[in-house]
Amino acid sequence: MTENTQTVQQLPRLNEPAPYFDAVTTHGRKALADYKGKWLILFSHPADFTPVCTTEFLAFNRRYKDFKDINTELLGLSIDSVFSHLAWEKNIKDNFGEEIQFPIIADLDMKVAHSYGMIMPGASDTSAVRATFIIDPKGVLRAMVYYPMTNGRSIDEIYRLVVALQTSDAEGVATPEGWQPGDDVIVPPPATVEEARERMEAGYQCVDWYFCKKPLSK
Numbered sequence: 001m002t003e004n005t006q007t008v009q010q011l012p013r014l015n016e017p018a019p020y021f022d023a024v025t026t027h028g029r030k031a032l033a034d035y036k037g038k039w040l041i042l043f044s045h046p047a048d049f050t051p052v053c054t055t056e057f058l059a060f061n062r063r064y065k066d067f068k069d070i071n072t073e074l075l076g077l078s079i080d081s082v083f084s085h086l087a088w089e090k091n092i093k094d095n096f097g098e099e100i101q102f103p104i105i106a107d108l109d110m111k112v113a114h115s116y117g118m119i120m121p122g123a124s125d126t127s128a129v130r131a132t133f134i135i136d137p138k139g140v141l142r143a144m145v146y147y148p149m150t151n152g153r154s155i156d157e158i159y160r161l162v163v164a165l166q167t168s169d170a171e172g173v174a175t176p177e178g179w180q181p182g183d184d185v186i187v188p189p190p191a192t193v194e195e196a197r198e199r200m201e202a203g204y205q206c207v208d209w210y211f212c213k214k215p216l217s218k
Contacts, residue, residue, distance in 0.1 A: 011117035011144075018042075018133065018141040019115040026085050027103035030075065032139060039072040039162055040135040043153075044118045044128035048080045048088035052152045056130070057092065057100060059155040064101045071137070072162055074102035079113060079128055082106035120146075132158060134165065171216060184213040 012019055022031040032040075043060075045053040060074055067074055078085075085104045093099050107113050107128075118128035130147035142165055147153050164175045173185040189210050190196040196209040204212035 012115075012133070012141050014141055014143065016141060017139055018135045019112075021105075021112045021115065023105045023107065023112055024082055025075070025103035025105050026082060026089065026100075030103055030105070032135075035073055035075075035135070035137075036139065037137045039070070039137060039166070040075060040133075041067070041072060041158060041162070042075045042077065042116070042133045042135065043158075044077045044113060044116075044131045046128060046130070046149045047078055048084045049091065052150070053078075054092060054096075056152050056155065058096060058098060059152075060102070061098055061100055063155055063159060066159060067162070070159075070163060070166065075105065076102065077105040077107050077112060077118070077128065079107050079110055081108055134158075134162060136165070136169075167216070173214075173216075176213070184215050187212040187214055 018032060020032050022029065043056075045056060047053065057076070060076075064074065080088075085106055089100045089104075105112055110119060113119050113128045116131065116133060118131045120129045129149060130151075130153055132143075132145045132147075132153060133141060134143040136142050143161055145153070145158075160180065163181060164179055167181070167185070168174060171185065172188065174188060175185055176183070179185070184205065187199065187204055190199055199212055200206055200209060202212075204214045206212040
């Protein structure tokens with residue numbers, strides 16, 4: 001058997017502390033510790049001055065206030081210099097009339113990209129794929145989503161996911177597919193036979209003992 005000498009990149013794991021970073025950005029140095037007490041969306045893009053990335057940055061920028069309103073900060077990253085980032089931001093402002101409101105990490109040494117598993121050799125050895133990481137106010141990684149270089153993310157879905165995570169934390173519930181604020185939520189499955197029996201009489205909307213929903217008002 002031929003030994004595989006390719007370096008295996010360790011991906012970060014959900015519900016564990018997010019990899020620490022302290023990096024140069026377009027807004028000065030930023031470290032993970034700076035975001036304590038806030039939710040953080042750390043997202044990578046393959047390169048500056050590319051069309052798909054530009055559409056994503058415009059979409060994130062247009063929802064910047066919406067994210068701020070739910071105590072969430074945005075932080076971009078690509079394996080480009082800070083000067084490239086600044087020039088690209090100016091280009092976006094000149095061509096689209098929008099000023100990017102959030103910082104972008106300049107990760108030329110790929111230190112942050114490697115620690116977060118943003119480099120996929122099957123896609124590129126020198127560019128980050130479209131990876132998105134949602135980190136909670138305690139610095140714990142709560143969700144991550146990877147997209148290929150050819151296809152842009154849905155920023156609306158990322159926003160929806162943050163709201164769903166915040167709702168699950170606050171209410172002790174789960175959320176069904178496509179959940180939106182105001183929709184019914186899922187009551188966590190029972191852990192004992194007694195809990196399973198009791199929930200059928202608790203006034204929930206139950207299809208069966210393991211599948212019950214309720215409005216958040218109850």
